[in-house]
């Protein structure tokens with residue numbers, strides 16, 4: 060039987076203990092603490108446990124970390140490019156010490172592994188950024204993630220895997236290195252070229268993979284990364300469906316498809332080396348390395364740095380680099396050719412992933428030479444037009460500023476136009492249901508706003524319109540909500556800037572009077588702070604417009620941003636005119 064390429068370091072280092080030992084760890088060993096793993100840490104743990112990170116036996120200790128950061132070598136001299144570390148918060152680090160064992164759990168609290176602590180330290184993250192990412196610039200997504208992390212401590216030590224993380228998505232496409240090696244051995248594959256990707260495959264990718272396989276006389280492993288990559292990447296569910304379509308088209312072409320649970324760092328040249336090591340551990344002999352391999356947005360690495368980095372170490376690693384050739388589509392031939400194969404008179408069209416993304420984003424037609432039609436259908440389903448994507452309209456302002464009234468007017472306008480589901484999360488209503496146990500301390504207000512933000516982000520994710528109308532006095536909390544919502548769709552902050560004097564003069568609920576009299580403590584504007592929004596998308600002063608005018612200016616802003624379609628029955632200008640003829644003044648006692 061064929062033997063696939065041996066793993067890095069010679070031995071496949073799997074860290075899952077026997078069921079009997081797992082039972083002993085669970086019942087008899089004492090854990091000093093339980094650490095709930097982040098999604099990224101969960102990916103790292105899985106690759107430590109399944110041997111994808113061979114020869115690592117756990118999260119790196121300080122000596123290995125220092126060696127890897129400074130010269131890409133572990134203490135025993137093994138080549139390793141990127142620290143694989145477990146970062147934990149101060150409160151957790153304060154409770155543990157070298158010699159202790161801790162339990163590592165998933166987000167639901169299921170115990171997955173034990174870690175025997177051999178090192179606990181506070182790393183110099185700036186130095187790590189400079190060495191590993193070659194920059195401290197937070198415009199680099201990997202550096203930004205590293206430097207903004209709340210977990211400032213690293214815990215290193217051996218891992219004893221008790222249970223693999225559970226996956227319910229595409230179980231037939233998940234393999235450990237051992238399983239994939241067995242499949243390759245059964246197929247008699249001794250030369251396998253891996254294609255690493257975090258993007259959907261378009262036809263030029265398929266063609267270059269085919270060419271690479273021919274060039275090095277190898278079979279192909281499509282090995283897409285499905286751990287966390289970059290925030291704006293296409294979700295792995297969509298991508299996996301696309302890869303499956305590609306595989307179906309190439310059934311005769313000796314092509315395996317398997318998911319790699321790696322959380323990418325976007326560390327360019329160093330990351331390309333890590334990709335090579337992992338593929339060797341999965342039994343591959345070759346890895347396709349493209350221009351800008353594992354590079355973030357921005358010009359942080361020269362286009363060929365990753366290829367050079369792998370080429371330089373390929374003998375030591377025992378896996379060969381196959382450089383990715385940029386292919387262009389030649390109209391006259393209906394074929395893909397490399398730049399140096401083009402005849403002067405031929406029309407070459409760019410077949411790049413960015414071209415595909417641009418066409419998807421701008422809802423432009425996508426020709427079938429750029430991607431297979433069934434792949435295009437999947438991508439279109441995952442990219443609804445902007446006017447079908449979710450949006451959160453987040454009002455903020457003093458009590459009595461008019462937030463609820465405008466929100467209700469906006470809700471009515473949107474519902475009247477039809478076609479969208481709209482949910483109003485009004486401050487008062489939320490406090491009766493979602494946040495009924497909360498008061499008005501800073502901690503409770505933050506919790507309240509984050510709950511609203513969570514619900515709004517779910518609504519946005521599913522293509523709905525969420526209108527939120529809390530006071531939301533703190534800028535940092537508003538920013539957090541913006542961050543979680545923007546991962547799903549559009550966020551529009553509307554600052555209802557009605558002055559405190561006007562709000563107090565209105566005092567419809569009599570709360571200002573009570574606050575002045577000291578009956579209500581921590582009342583926003585009177586004896587509690589309100590931080591004015593610095594860059595809201597819209598600012599509305601209800602002292603100078605009616606609720607319908609305010610709602611219409613928001614509708615107009617939504618239309619300008621293509622968040623909603625043009626209402627054919629009533630254009631924005633008509634709406635403004637009609638509302639101007641039937642003004643509803645803010646002093647209407649039914650409001651707010």
Ligand code: PPS
Pocket residue numbers: 457458459460463486487490499503504505507508528529530531532568570579580581582583587651
């Ligand atoms: S926060 O800060 O965003 O959590 O506040 P929010 O949930 O929007 O509060 C909404 C309503 O609570 C009433 N209320 C108070 N507001 C501010 N400070 C104090 N101490 C307070 N106590 C009660 C008030 O009516 C707010 O409603 P609106 O709709 O804003 O007038």
